[in-house]
Amino acid sequence: xxxxxxxxxxxxxxxxxxxxxxxxxxxxxxxxxxxxxxxxxxxxxxxxxxxxxxxxxxxxxxxxxxxxxxxxxxxxxxxxxxxxxxxxxxxxxxxxxxxxxxxxxxxxxxxxxxxxxxxxxxxxxxxxxxxxxxxxxxxxxxxxxxxxxxxxxxxxxxxxxxxxxxxxxxxxxxxxxxxxxxxxxxxxxxxxxxxxxxxxxxxxxxxxxxxxxxxxxxxxxxxxxxxxxxxxxxxxxxxxxxxxxxxxxxxxxxxxxxxxxxxxxxxxxxxxxxxxxxxxxxxxxxxxxxxxxxxxxxxxxxxxxxxxxxxxxxxxxxxxxxxxxxxxxxxxxxxxxxxxxxxxxxxxxxxxxxxxxxxxxxxxxxxxxxxxxxxxxxxxxxxxxxxx
Numbered sequence: 090x091x092x093x094x095x096x097x098x099x100x101x102x103x104x105x106x107x108x109x110x111x112x113x114x115x116x117x118x119x120x121x122x123x124x125x126x127x128x129x130x131x132x133x134x135x136x137x138x139x140x141x142x143x144x145x146x147x148x149x150x151x152x153x154x155x156x157x158x159x160x161x162x163x164x165x166x167x168x169x170x171x172x173x174x175x176x177x178x179x180x181x182x183x184x185x186x187x188x189x190x191x192x193x194x195x196x197x198x199x200x201x202x203x204x205x206x207x208x209x210x211x212x213x214x215x216x217x218x219x220x221x222x223x224x225x226x227x228x229x230x231x232x233x234x235x236x237x238x239x240x241x242x243x244x245x246x247x248x249x250x251x252x253x254x255x256x257x258x259x260x261x262x263x264x265x266x267x268x269x270x271x272x273x274x275x276x277x278x279x280x281x282x283x284x285x286x287x288x289x290x291x292x293x294x295x296x297x298x299x300x301x302x303x304x305x306x307x308x309x310x311x312x313x314x315x316x317x318x319x320x321x322x323x324x325x326x327x328x329x330x331x332x333x334x335x336x337x338x339x340x341x342x343x344x345x346x347x348x349x350x351x352x353x354x355x356x357x358x359x360x361x362x363x364x365x366x367x368x369x370x371x372x373x374x375x376x377x378x379x380x381x382x383x384x385x386x387x388x389x390x391x392x393x394x395x396x397x398x399x400x401x402x403x404x405x406x407x408x409x410x411x412x413x414x415x416x417x418x419x420x421x422x423x424x425x426x427x428x429x430x431x432x433x434x435x436x437x438x439x440x441x442x443x444x445x446x447x448x449x450x451x452x453x454x455x456x457x458x459x460x461x462x463x464x465x466x467x468x469x470x471x472x473x474x475x476x477x
Contacts, residue, residue, distance in 0.1 A: 092385065092388065094165075095159075097159070097162065098159070098161060098162055098165055101139070101142075101162055101165050101166055102165045102166075102169055104137055104139075105134070105137070105139070105165070105166045105169035105170055106169045106172070108130075108133050108134070108137060108173075109169050109170055109172050109173030109174070110173060112129075112130060112133050112173070113127070113130050113133075113170065113173030113174040113177050114173045114174065114438075116129060116130055116174070117173070117174040117176070117177075117301065117438070117441060118436065118438075118441065120174075120176060120300065120301030121176070121300045121301055121441050122300075123300075123301075124294055124295060124296075124300040124301070124303060125301065125303055126180065126253065126255070126256050126301070126302075126303040127174065127176060127177045127180065127301050128256065130174065130177040130180075131177070131180060131181065131184070131211075131213065132211060134166075134170075134181060135211035136211075138151075139151070139166055140184075140207055140208065140211055140213075141188065141204070141207055141208040142162060142163045142166055142185060143157060143163050143185040143186070143188050143189035143192070144188050144189070144192045144204055144207065144208065145157065145158075145192050146158070148192060148200060148204055148205075148208070149205075149208050150188075150192070150204075150208060151163075153185075153189075154185065154186075154189035154192075154193070154334075155189075155334040155337070155394045155402075156189065156193050156334070156394075157189070158395070159395075160337075160391045160392075160394040160395055161388060161391035161392065163185050163338070164337055164338060164341040164387065164388075164391055165341075166181070167181060167182050167185070167338055167341040167342060167345065168341040168342070168344050168345040168348070168387075169345060170345065171341070171342045171343075171344070171345025171346050171348075171349065172345040172346075172348045172349045172352065173349070174301065175298075175299060175302075175342065175345070175346055175349075175442070175445035175446060175449055176299050176300065176301030176302040176445060177301065177302075178341075178342045178345060179252060179299060179302035179342065179449065180213075180252060180253055180301075180302055180303075182338045182339070182341075182342060183215045183216065183252040183253055184213050184214055184215060184253060184257075185338065186216055186334070186335060186338065187213075187214030187215045187216040187257075187261050188204065188207055188214045189334075190216060190261065190277070190320070190331065191203050191204060191214065191261070191279075191320065192204060194277070194320055194321040194325060195320055195321070198317070199279070199317070199318075199320065203258075203259060203279065206258060212257070212258040213253050213256055213257045213258065214253075214257055214258070214259060214261060215251065215252055215253040215254065215257050215260060215261060216261040216262075216263075216277075217248045217250070217251040217252075217254065217260060217261065217262050217263070218231070218248075218262075218263040218332075219248060219249050219250040219251070220232060220233055220246060220247060220248050220249055221247060221249055227271075228327075228332065228474065228475075228476070229265075229271050229272040229275050229327050230265070230271055231246075231263060231264055231265040231275070232246055232247075232265075233245070233246025233247070233248060233262065233263075233264040233265065233309065234246055234264060234265055234266075234267045235264040235265065235266050235267065235274075235276050235278065236266075236267040237266065237267070238313070240315060240316055241313055241314050241315040241316040241317075241318070241319075242264075242266075242276070242278060242313070242314050242316070242319065243311055243312065243313055244262075244264055244278070244280070244286070244309040244311075244312040244313075244314060245309055245310065245311060245312070246264065246308075246309050247290075247306060247307070247308050247309070248260075248262055248306065248307055248309070249293070249304075249305075249306040250304045250306075251304055251305055251306065251307055252302055252303070252304040253303070253304075254289060254303075254304065254305050254307050255289045255303065255305055255307075256303070257282065258281070258282055259279040259280060259281055259282065259318070260279070260280045260282070260287070260307070261277060261278070261279055261280075261320065262277075262278060262280055262309075263275060263276065263277050263278075263326065264276050264278065266323060269323070272324050272327035272328065273323065273324050274323060274324070275323065275324050275325075275326055275327050276319065276323055277319070277320040277321055277325070277326055278314055278318055278319050278320060279314070279318040279320060280309070280312065280314055280318070281314075281318070284312055284313070284314060285312065285313065286309060286310045286311050286312030286313065287307065287308075287309060287312050288307060288308050288310070289305050289306075289307045290305060290306040290307055290308055291305075293305045293306040294306075296448055297444055297448060298441075298443075298444030298445045298446075298447060298448030298449065299444075299445050299448050299449050327474070330403065330473055330474050331474075332474035332476065333403040333406070333407075333473040333474045335476075336403070336406040336407050336409070336410045336453075337387060337390055337391060337394075337406045337409060337410065339410055339413075339452065339453050340383070340386075340387050340390075340406070340409045340410040340412075340413035340414075341387055341413075342449065343383075343410075343413035343414055343416070343417040343446070343449070343450060344380065344383050344384055344387060344413055344416075344417075346417055346420075346442065346445070346446040346449070347376070347379070347380045347383065347413075347416055347417050347420040347446075348380060349442055349446075350376065350420045350421065350424045350442060350443075350446070351373070351376055351377060351380060351420070351424075353424075353428075353438060353439055353442065354373055354376070354424055354427065354428060355373075357428060357432060357439070358373070358427065358428070361428075361429070361431075361432075363427065366427075368426075368427065369427045372423040372424070372426055372427045373427065375419075375423055376419070376420045376423055376424060379416040379419055379420065380416060380420065382412070382416070383409070383412050383413045383416045386405075386408065386409035386412055386413075387409045387413065389405070389409075390402065390405045390406045390408070390409045393405055393406075394406075400473070403473040404461075404462060404465055404473060407458050407461060407462060407473060408462060410453060410458060411455060411458045411459055411462075414450045414453060414455050414458075415455070417446055417450050418447075418450060421443055421446060421447060425443070453476055454475075454476060457475050457476065458475075458476075461473065461475050
């Protein structure tokens with residue numbers, strides 16, 4: 090296994106790194122205050138030719154994603170984006186997975202209609218399964234209902250945490266077909282932004298962190314969607330364990346966030362006058378060791394998606410994600426010790442980064458991830474899609 094990046098991977102890493110340092114960082118405070126989508130950041134990624142990074146090369150994309158030719162490529166872009174702005178990284182992560190799902194599951198007609206504008210015009214996609222109460226009910230026991238009717242489905246329900254929900258051309262949502270139980274009736278469907286009965290619930294996004302990853306709730310009120318927008322067979326998302334394909338991209342965001350803490354500390358500590366302090370050096374070194382160890386777990390897991398058994402790739406991706414969360418929390422704790430309270434004025438980059446990273450690491454359940462791995466090694470039933 091070669092840990093050296095390919096020329097294409099290096100180019101993406103360096104290109105996104107430059108945009109992240111010069112564009113994303115400059116815009117982060119504005120979108121944090123406004124709790125608004127960083128559209129200009131996402132446009133910069135399109136202008137750099139990266140909007141189709143998880144769309145197959147046959148469609149004109151770059152062929153990344155867990156089912157693609159180069160699973161690591163988009164993770165490098167997500168990691169470097171998070172290093173400049175966590176919120177932009179979450180938006181890009183969501184777009185990448187929505188586009189990848191359409192590319193892998195959609196029909197030729199759907200790919201042509203939905204993905205060509207992504208590649209040529211910079212339109213965005215997303216994927217939203219979350220809805221109020223889903224955590225306690227289970228990922229596939231959805232209240233949002235899809236009732237079959239002549240020519241399509243009538244949708245009713247409320248979805249939340251819909252990152253990019255107000256900004257995409259199509260909201261890819263998941264619903265349960267009326268009269269069918271659980272995963273058997275699990276339906277993915279593309280809801281056009283202008284569909285009658287679809288509405289974004291205003292003022293529904295106001296967290297303390299990740300504010301720029303604008304993720305409002307929206308309502309589906311007798312919303313008719315044509316059958317041509319139904320994506321894949323019923324139940325294909327849970328049956329093929331698509332949720333497990335998201336683990337590594339979250340891990341890449343946490344890695345980028347830890348790198349951002351390291352970057353800020355390296356800039357701030359000499360100005361504070363504590364660079365020569367032995368405890369400062371110790372804590373910074375511990376952050377470096379932890380972050381580098383996470384990097385190679387993520388990169389190896391990405392390699393496994395193409396070169397190993399899929400089940401092993403899923404499990405190792407969970408391992409990488411677990412360590413990425415632990416390391417991010419450790420980096421915040423040790424970083425705060427040596428930065429001191431003066432680094433945490435309410436409008437400081439350090440404060441924003443800590444708010445973003447701590448809120449975002451709560452998006453994934455550390456204990457459930459480890460428990461799933463334990464179940465596997467003890468020969469007990471387990472589910473690699475388990476998150477919350």
